[in-house]
Amino acid sequence: MNATAKYCLGLLLLASLIANVVFICMQARKTPEVPKCSRQMAAGMLKTHKHDGKSLIFSDLSAEEHTVVKEYLMKQADLKLTDSEVATLSDDYIFLIELHLPEKELALRYLDSSGPKPPREAKVVVFHGSRDLLVEYIVGPLPKPTYHRDDTIKRYGKRLQYSGRPVTRVEYGYIFDFLATKEFPKLGRVLQESFAYDGSNFCFVEGMPRGLKSGDRASWYTVFRKMSGIYLHPVGLEIRIDHSSKDPSGFKVLQIFYNGQYFNSSEELRDKYEKGNIKKIVYQPSEDYASLKPRRPPSGLPPQQYEMRGRRYSVQDNQVLYLDWGFAFGLSSLTGMYLFDIRFKGERIAYEVSVQEAIAMYGSSTPAVMLTKYVDSSFGIGRLAHELVRGVDCPYHATFVDTFRYLDTNQAKHYRNSICIFEHNMGRPLRRHFSDFFINDYGGLVNSVLIIRTITAIANYDYIWDFVFYQNGALEVRVFATGYISSAYLIDGSLRYGHQVAKNTLGTLHTHFVNFKADLDVTGTNNYFLTKDMAYHEVQVPWSPERRVQVPKLVEKQLKTENEAALRFDQKIPRYLHIASNKTNKWGHNRSYRIQVLSFNGDHLPESVPEEAAVSWARYKVAITKHKDHESTSSSLYNQNDMWSPAVNFSSYINGESIENEDLVAWISTGFLHIPHAEDIPNTVTAGNGGGFFLRPHNYFDEDPSINSPDSVYLDPSIPSDSCELNPNACLQNEVCMPNLPAFTYNGFDEVIHI
Ligand SMILES: *[C@@H]1O[C@H](CO)[C@@H](O)[C@H](O)[C@H]1NC(C)=O
Ligand SMILES: *[C@@H]1O[C@H](CO)[C@@H](O)[C@H](O)[C@H]1NC(C)=O
Ligand SMILES: *[C@@H]1O[C@H](CO)[C@@H](O)[C@H](O)[C@H]1NC(C)=O
Ligand SMILES: *[C@@H]1O[C@H](CO)[C@@H](O)[C@H](O)[C@H]1NC(C)=O
Ligand SMILES: [Cu+2]
Numbered sequence: 050m051n052a053t054a055k056y057c058l059g060l061l062l063l064a065s066l067i068a069n070v071v072f073i074c075m076q077a078r079k080t081p082e083v084p085k086c087s088r089q090m091a092a093g094m095l096k097t098h099k100h101d102g103k104s105l106i107f108s109d110l111s112a113e114e115h116t117v118v119k120e121y122l123m124k125q126a127d128l129k130l131t132d133s134e135v136a137t138l139s140d141d142y143i144f145l146i147e148l149h150l151p152e153k154e155l156a157l158r159y160l161d162s163s164g165p166k167p168p169r170e171a172k173v174v175v176f177h178g179s180r181d182l183l184v185e186y187i188v189g190p191l192p193k194p195t196y197h198r199d200d201t202i203k204r205y206g207k208r209l210q211y212s213g214r215p216v217t218r219v220e221y222g223y224i225f226d227f228l229a230t231k232e233f234p235k236l237g238r239v240l241q242e243s244f245a246y247d248g249s250n251f252c253f254v255e256g257m258p259r260g261l262k263s264g265d266r267a268s269w270y271t272v273f274r275k276m277s278g279i280y281l282h283p284v285g286l287e288i289r290i291d292h293s294s295k296d297p298s299g300f301k302v303l304q305i306f307y308n309g310q311y312f313n314s315s316e317e318l319r320d321k322y323e324k325g326n327i328k329k330i331v332y333q334p335s336e337d338y339a340s341l342k343p344r345r346p347p348s349g350l351p352p353q354q355y356e357m358r359g360r361r362y363s364v365q366d367n368q369v370l371y372l373d374w375g376f377a378f379g380l381s382s383l384t385g386m387y388l389f390d391i392r393f394k395g396e397r398i399a400y401e402v403s404v405q406e407a408i409a410m411y412g413s414s415t416p417a418v419m420l421t422k423y424v425d426s427s428f429g430i431g432r433l434a435h436e437l438v439r440g441v442d443c444p445y446h447a448t449f450v451d452t453f454r455y456l457d458t459n460q461a462k463h464y465r466n467s468i469c470i471f472e473h474n475m476g477r478p479l480r481r482h483f484s485d486f487f488i489n490d491y492g493g494l495v496n497s498v499l500i501i502r503t504i505t506a507i508a509n510y511d512y513i514w515d516f517v518f519y520q521n522g523a524l525e526v527r528v529f530a531t532g533y534i535s536s537a538y539l540i541d542g543s544l545r546y547g548h549q550v551a552k553n554t555l556g557t558l559h560t561h562f563v564n565f566k567a568d569l570d571v572t573g574t575n576n577y578f579l580t581k582d583m584a585y586h587e588v589q590v591p592w593s594p595e596r597r598v599q600v601p602k603l604v605e606k607q608l609k610t611e612n613e614a615a616l617r618f619d620q621k622i623p624r625y626l627h628i629a630s631n632k633t634n635k636w637g638h639n640r641s642y643r644i645q646v647l648s649f650n651g652d653h654l655p656e657s658v659p660e661e662a663a664v665s666w667a668r669y670k671v672a673i674t675k676h677k678d679h680e681s682t683s684s685s686l687y688n689q690n691d692m693w694s695p696a697v698n699f700s701s702y703i704n705g706e707s708i709e710n711e712d713l714v715a716w717i718s719t720g721f722l723h724i725p726h727a728e729d730i731p732n733t734v735t736a737g738n739g740g741g742f743f744l745r746p747h748n749y750f751d752e753d754p755s756i757n758s759p760d761s762v763y764l765d766p767s768i769p770s771d772s773c774e775l776n777p778n779a780c781l782q783n784e785v786c787m788p789n790l791p792a793f794t795y796n797g798f799d800e801v802i803h804i
Contacts, residue, residue: 098395103160104368104377106151106167107389112453114191115146115461118171121194122186129179134459138178138220139295145174145686146455147382149187149200152678153400153712157574160390172200174686176214178295183209183687204679205696212264212293213691215427216255217457221804223297224270224290225253232288232302235315239307239322243330244274244284252279254508254535256417257424258660263693266293267303269417271537278339278731280509280533281551285309285330287417287538306416309540338551339533339731354474355446357784362499364448364470371472371499373754374518378501380468382456383686385430386503386514393522394754398642399744401568402526404430404514405716406684407507408664410654411559412546415537418557419546422660425507426682427689432456433505434467436797442504442513443469445790462800470501479520479755490765494520494758509533512563513735521755527647527741528563531733534725535559547725556725562650563740564666564683567715568676569642571749572630574712578614578673579641580606580623611703614673618653618718626671627747628713638748644671648740650720663692665700666716674702676712683716717742 110118122143123130129141136142151159151167158164170189177184185204188197201209216224229248233240240246256269269289274282287306294300305312308330312318321327362371367378376391387403407430411421432454439445449466474497481493499518504511511532517525536554537543543555550556569576585599606623608614616622629641649670654661656668666672666683674680680702687696699716719740723733746754755761763775773780 098370098375100363100365100368100370102366102368104390105366106156106159106169107377107379107387108148108367109379109381109452110146110148110171110191110455110461112461112463114171115453115455117192118146118173118188118194119143119455119460121188122173122175122197125197128175130175132459133217133219133457136178136219137295138223138297141175141177141179143173143455143459144176144214144217144457145382146171146461148172148379149189150681153568153676157400173197176211176217178211181211183211183214204681205685207696209687209696210264210691210694212266213687213694213696215457215686215690216268216292218802218804220292224268224292224300225804227290227292227297227300228253228270228288231300232315236319239319243307243332244272244286245332245334250275251284254280254417256421257689258420258422258692259690261420262659263691264293266690267291269306269420271415271417274335276335276339277337278341278533281339281536281554281730282335283536283538283554285538285553287415289416304416308538311416336552341731353440353446354444355790356472360448361472362470364450369470369499369501371518372520372758373522374499376518378468380431380434380452380454380503382429382432382454383426384682384684385426385434385505386468386501386516388501388516391524393746396572397570398522398524399567399569400574401566402516402524402744403566404528405564405566405682406430406664406666407512407528407561407563408667409510409559409561411535411557413537413555413557414540414542414546415555418535418537421535421559422654422664422692424663424684424689424692426684427686428507429456429686430505430507430512431503433507434464434503435506435800436464436466436795437469437502437504438795438797439466439791439793443502444471444473447471464800465796468501468503470499472497472499480753490763492761492763494755494761496520497760506532509535510733513739515741519755520758520760521753522746522750524744525741526565526567526744527739528719529735529739530561530723531735531738533731534723534729534733536725548727550725550727550730556729558722558724560651560720560722561738561740562653562664562667562718562720565717565719565742566683567644567717567742567744569628569713569715569744571628571642572632572640574676575631575710576713577629577631577639577710578608578708578713579627579629579639580608581625581627582623607709608673609707609709611672611674611706611708614671614708615668615703616670616672617668618650618670620670622670625747626715628673628715631710634748635751636748640749641747642749643743643745643747644715644717645743645745646670646717646719646740647742648719648721650718651722660692662698662700663688663695665698667718668700669716670718672699672703672716673708674714674716675706675708676714677702680714 131140131142133142149170149172155167168190173186175184185200186197187200188194252273252275253270259266259268272284272286273279285308289304291301373394377389385404391399407425409423411418413419437443447469450468452464452467453461455461479494479496483491501516504513513529515527534556539553539555547556547558582604583601584604586602587597590596626644627641629639653667683699685697
């Protein structure tokens with residue numbers, strides 16, 4: 050045991066002694082009897098639904114299922130798999146295991162009629178280093194697999210090049226080791242005098258894509274100082290490494306960018322530095338401006354919400370029931386949160402609503418950032434859903450759900466409390482009216498919603514993913530960005546690409562675009578795509594024919610093919626977009642759900658740019674395609690690392706097919722432009738930084754279903770103000786109920802990635 054460890058142990062003993070004394074003192078003080086709320090479901094709230102277990106066909110694989118899939122494949126002699134714990138880049142090993150979603154037709158037959166349960170299958174991504182191929186296998190049936198088949202061609206229409214694979218922990222390890230042991234020793238004096246490098250105080254952030262054409266695997270690494278909030282501490286050094294070789298001894302430095310100057314090798318930088326004919330950086334200690342440690346002691350507590358009479362929703366396995374709503378949920382390591390079989394009053398509204406992709410395109414004059422186009426699902430959006438913090442990430446009283454994931458690992462990892470579900474009083478009426486003048490009364494309904502959330506910390510950025518269920522039958526999907534901006538070392542010309550936000554630090558301009566999938570099924574799968582807007586037209590005033598006026602009129606249109614319904618980012622589009630049924634409501638109008646986008650992307654990469662094919666979903670504000678099981682996602686695990694010949698080229702889904710009386714899928718893009726500014730330090734805030742969309746009933750019902758909400762309040766002058774019959778708030782004071790909250794726990798650091 051070294052001296053520091055002994056010292057720590059001593060402190061720990063002392064701390065536990067103090068804690069015990071405090072605990073004993075607290076026991077001694079007699080606590081008054083406090084009534085506690087029942088944590089059981091409120092009686093009668095859920096009488097219209099029951100959990101049926103059918104949602105399990107959409108549930109993520111369990112820890113045991115991941116294990117049996119791995120063990121089954123390891124036994125297949127023809128695959129020649131090496132355990133990923135010991136595999137090198139030239140071996141064949143498992144990279145990812147996750148649920149393979151059932152085919153929609155089979156799933157619907159099982160859910161809606163007495164069809165058989167679809168086979169439960171896993172999707173497994175194998176990196177075949179020995180054959181230079183990436184292969185996706187389907188393994189089934191679980192829990193006792195008997196078959197595996199190569200699904201790559203069916204899904205992607207082609208074989209996948211080995212160079213399109215993401216970088217694994219092992220490869221990162223080789224790269225950082227190569228720098229530390231082969232290159233940095235050559236730069237001893239430069240690193241010492243410029244950065245006070247001590248062998249362990251550097252961190253690296255990579256730019257992507259890893260080159261300029263298909264097959265390139267030569268990434269720029271920006272060096273950041275290892276201190277709290279590394280992303281805001283660039284030191285002024287960037288290095289481009291060719292790591293295309295499967296043998297790490299073949300890794301090479303291609304360029305070095307030091308204080309705004311390019312060099313072809315460490316030797317060149319060293320020699321020029323020693324001769325003194327370059328612009329040097331002279332080390333100065335960084336201030337700790339990026340730390341998130343509170344700068345003053347906490348005081349006060351923000352308001353909390355709690356459930357007076359217990360929960361009004363219930364979560365069983367992966368199924369949630371809430372008032373009139375019901376849905377299944379899961380978390381894909383790659384694409385993040387998805388919901389299936391979303392029903393309101395028992396009727397399916399959407400088969401699937403899911404996150405697909407999040408991209409960010411950066412500007413800078415520094416080499417690593419000027420190329421950067423991050424395509425996050427290739428890194429894994431859901432992969433980085435860590436434990437949520439009670440009382441901050443989700444309300445304290447939320448229900449927390451654990452997830453298991455298998456990505457770049459050799460056994461499923463357990464992520465505690467990585468999804469949260471809660472009912473939330475938004476503190477604003479969903480609807481209300483106070484009638485003055487002729488009749489006096491008041492009717493209102495507080496906006497109480499159910500939210501299911503996960504938060505994914507994808508390196509510097511944290512994305513909050515919310516699905517919000519309203520009592521009027523609307524579903525809102527939101528994304529918010531927070532966390533650290535990425536930054537670059539300030540050099541001449543930097544200010545064209547952003548603002549200076551700290552000493553020597555440029556906050557680099559970038560876009561955030563996010564793509565979602567909404568597979569709506571409005572009264573079944575036979576749907577149409579309708580648009581509505583208004584236009585002014587001129588009419589003669591009937592009682593004054595010599596005058597003409599402009600009157601807004603309803604403009605309705607049906608778009609009949611995928612091409613017509615691919616609504617481009619730079620196009621003026623109708624404001625109302627509907628997935629409609631040919632069934633009508635009581636008033637004779639086609640029943641529909643409206644897609645209402647809250648914030649469109651804005652400018653997209655020009656289509657002439659070779660990388661554009663990998664993110665071609667961003668060409669469209671909304672695109673409607675005919676449902677196909679093999680067009681399940683708008684992007685892929687491989688799009689980032691081979692942007693030039695992407696595994697999924699979304700624009701090819703739009704190929705002239707009819708979308709009349711078909712099963713339709715809406716691909717919805719939302720986003721914002723981020724020009725970093727001083728207040729992004731230390732963190733970007735969620736307020737104002739996000740996007741999303743609503744799916745809202747539109748002539749779907751005959752009236753607003755929220756009129757039946759049990760939370761409705763009604764007042765009129767004849768009702769005594771202390772009567773609780775139509776106004777539960779009048780009796781709130783009689784609720785003798787304290788929240789029964791669970792103890793605070795946190796284990797989120799158990800599964801962090803170490804390289
Ligand atoms: C660095 O490499 C580039 C491109 O190969 C070349 O044009 C340039 O002359 C090289 N610089 C030096 C100093 O060798
Ligand atoms: C509505 O669509 C269904 C399914 O294609 C079809 O059978 C029916 O005839 C259609 N009804 C009307 C009124 O168009
Ligand atoms: C709207 O409903 C009517 C009546 O069922 C039907 O004839 C018509 O085809 C529907 N229109 C669309 C675009 O679905
Ligand atoms: C992507 O798909 C579109 C539409 O099919 C096609 O025109 C384009 O060439 C494709 N691009 C690549 C790089 O595959
Ligand atoms: Cu941003």
